Amino acid sequence: MFVDVDGAQFFVVSFGRGPRTLVGIGGWTGSWEVWADVFGVLSQHWRTVGIDHRGTGVTLAATEGVTFAQMADDLLAVLDQLGIEQCVLAAESSGAATAITAVAQQPHRFSGLVLSGGLYFQPPTNEPSPFLLGLQAAYETAVDQFIRASLPETNDPALIAWTRKILLRADQTAAVDLYKLTLGLDLRPLLPQITLPTLLLHGDADRMVPLASSQWLASQLAQGQLHALPGAGHAPMITFPQAVAAAIEGFFKT
Template sequence: MFLEIDGNKVFSLSFGSGPRTLLTHSGWVGNFEDWIATLAPLSGRWRTVVYDHRGAGETQVPVESISVDAMVSDVFGVMDALGIERCVLGGFSRGVIIVLRAALRHPERFDGLILMNGYGEVTAPDGSTPPRVAPSRWPGETHPDRLRWFAERCVPEPDSEHIRRWAFNILSRSSAEAAERIATMEGEPIDWQR
């Protein structure tokens, strides 16, 4: 189902019912499918909700609107649109940044956080930052070339063709423009005080 949030169409799915709600989203280029196997067994006791953030999956937003701050605001837009006052919020990969920033913005709206395989920009006590390891632009001339490059590095084993195909299919749901915008966000500094 699509939720209307600030004039944008945000895709979400809800499963089950229960006294508590678990709201989840993926990393930068994942989508709702990343969570289906996890949420299905929980939906007998929980209301589980997954949504595609800006630039991912089925969500429809202008590419220029994709930013970490907008993604954090969308957490609350999804919660409000679905009548969720409080929830456990989960994310993985770069989605952990969205979870942490949302919790810092409105801690009173969360019963707990699920942080899986997260990473982000870090600053040492002396103010220095480590060198970036991710490319500032994804290699390749075309969007499919970039997706293959990413999938091959995430799943390097030669006997994992089916997993590479899955990764390619998931990643290909992002438009070339959205993927490029998200790739440039890799170096976006995170202000943990916001």
């Protein structure tokens, strides 16, 4: 289904029924589908909701000049329209920046947080980003390189092809706009405001965001707990969905 927010059309899916709701968002150009296999497990006991953020999946929303604050506003507006008063919010990679911003804005809306390979800080540099230059010069080639770096633990052609289809639903302009958001990102000042139970998932083979980043984040959050996933790269929701689902279920067990 599509949810209208100020003329933008956000694509939303929902599976399962249960006393708890888990809302999943992707990072960069990853749509809700990065959580699909995890939802397949958790929807036996949870209501699971996936949202395609701006520029991803089949959502129709402009990305020019977008900020993480705006994406957090989008998320909160979609939750309002769905009648979700409170949920556990799950985000991966740069989606963590949207999640942290949303929780800082309206902490009462969230009972817990799951960040997988979460990106919250990207040191500024005077050098041009090689990946950004690659996106601008040869989009599909850059995406293929990103997938290989993100999923070092698998050579499964079906899994790689599925991931490619997910990412390439975003056009080149959206991919560039969304990647630029991460350059110089620094949400460390918001961390003292994140006091809810937070599960930090991180593959110990992650080449995109080092494990040390989540180790430090766990030390800064009032209720942060790190769960390292042996052998996993940057997208364990795709390659280790059972382990990710079990970690979420265990952390938020009632």
